[in-house]
Amino acid sequence: MPRLGENDTNTYAYEIxxxxxxxxxxxxxxxxxxxxxxxxxxxxxxxxGVYSIKNAYAVKYPDGYNIITLGWITYYQTFLxxxxxxxxxxxxLSHFLIKLVSLRIIIPSNIHMIGHNLGAHVLGVCGKNFxxxxxxxxxxxxxxxxxGPMTINTSITSIYLGKTLQKDDATFVDLIHTAKIxxxxxxxxxxxxxxxxxxxxQKGCEDINYEIxxxxxxxxxxxxxSVAILFCSDAKSYEYYVESINNESAFISTLSKSYQHFENLxxxxxxxxxxxxxxxxxxxxxxYLMTNPMSPxxxxxxxxxxxxEREFRYTL
Numbered sequence: 369m370p371r372l373g374e375n376d377t378n379t380y381a382y383e384i385x386x387x388x389x390x391x392x393x394x395x396x397x398x399x400x401x402x403x404x405x406x407x408x409x410x411x412x413x414x415x416x417g418v419y420s421i422k423n424a425y426a427v428k429y430p431d432g433y434n435i436i437t438l439g440w441i442t443y444y445q446t447f448l449x450x451x452x453x454x455x456x457x458x459x460x461l462s463h464f465l466i467k468l469v470s471l472r473i474i475i476p477s478n479i480h481m482i483g484h485n486l487g488a489h490v491l492g493v494c495g496k497n498f499x500x501x502x503x504x505x506x507x508x509x510x511x512x513x514x515x516g517p518m519t520i521n522t523s524i525t526s527i528y529l530g531k532t533l534q535k536d537d538a539t540f541v542d543l544i545h546t547a548k549i550x551x552x553x554x555x556x557x558x559x560x561x562x563x564x565x566x567x568x569x570q571k572g573c574e575d576i577n578y579e580i581x582x583x584x585x586x587x588x589x590x591x592x593x594s595v596a597i598l599f600c601s602d603a604k605s606y607e608y609y610v611e612s613i614n615n616e617s618a619f620i621s622t623l624s625k626s627y628q629h630f631e632n633l634x635x636x637x638x639x640x641x642x643x644x645x646x647x648x649x650x651x652x653x654x655x656y657l658m659t660n661p662m663s664p665x666x667x668x669x670x671x672x673x674x675x676x677e678r679e680f681r682y683t684l
Contacts, residue, residue, distance in 0.1 A: 612644020
C-alpha cells in the first residue's frame with residue numbers, strides 16, 4: 369500500500385487506503401509536486417534498495433516534493449507470480465491518484481512516478497487507466513531497468529501482453545536500461561538511456577560478492593554468481609538515478625544509432641542529454657553513455673572514458 373514519506377529524519381509511515389486517505393492532508397506540502405517510488409521483483413524495503421531514491425530527494429530537496437513510496441509485495445514470490453500482479457496493483461494506484469486529484473491537492477502535470485523493473489510496468493498500467501478515466505496524462509514516468517532481472521520465456525510474454533510501460537502512458541516517459549533483454553516484450557519511452565550499452569553485466573558487477581544476495585543470511589542454492597551479477601546490474605539503474613538527483617551535470621549521454629557507433633565516436637550531431645532526474649524532456653531518442661565501476665558512477669564524456677582506458681592499459 370502507498371506510504372507517505374518526507375525525509376530521512378522525519379518520515380511518515382502512514383499506510384494509505386480509501387478509508388484514511390485524508391491522513392495525507394495533515395502532512396501534504398501545498399503546491400509541491402508529487403513523486404511516487406515503487407520497487408520491482410524481490411523488493412528491498414530498506415534504504416539500500418530502490419527507496420534510496422526517496423531519501424535522495426528528501427535530503428536534496430527537503431521542501432521540494434511530496435514523496436510516496438508504494439510497497440506491493442509482502443513476501444518472496446517468483447518472478448512470474450509478481451509479474452501477474454502488475455495489472456491489479458497498477459489499477460489500484462490509478463484510482464488512488466484519481467482520489468488525490470479529486471481532493472484538489474495535486475494535478476496530473478505535477479505527478480512523477482518512478483518504478484524499478486516490474487514496478488515500471490505497474491506504473492504503466494496506472495498511467496493507462498488514469499488517462500482512460502480522466503482524459504489527462506500523468507506528467508512523467510521513469511522506468512528503471514523495466515526489463516527486470518529474468519530471462520524471457522513464453523509464459524512471461526503472455527503475462528506482459530498489453531501491460532508493459534509505453535511512451536503513451538504519460539506525457540513524458542524516460543527509461544534507463546541496465547540489464548536489457550533483447551526479446552523482452554516491447555517497452556518504449558520518449559527517451560531511452562543505455563549505460564554501458566544497457567546490458568548485463570554493468571561495470572563494477574563482474575566481481576560482485578554473491579553472498580550479499582543470500583536470503584536472510586542463509587545459503588540460497590538459486591543464488592549463483594551469475595544470478596548475483598544480474599541482480600547487481602539490475603540495481604545499478606536506481607543507483608545511477610540516485611546519483612543523478614544529487615548532480616545536475618551527471619551522466620552526459622550521446623544520441624546514437626547504436627552502442628558501437630557511440631564507442632567509435634561516430635555521432636556527427638553530438639546531441640547530448642542527461643540521464644536521470646535532470647533529463648531534458650525536449651530531447652528524445654536513444655542515448656548511450658559509459659559509467660565508472662564505482663560511485664561516483666558518472667563520467668563527463670566518452671573521451672574521459674577512453675582516457676581512463678589508456679591509463680589502465682599503461683599500468684598493466
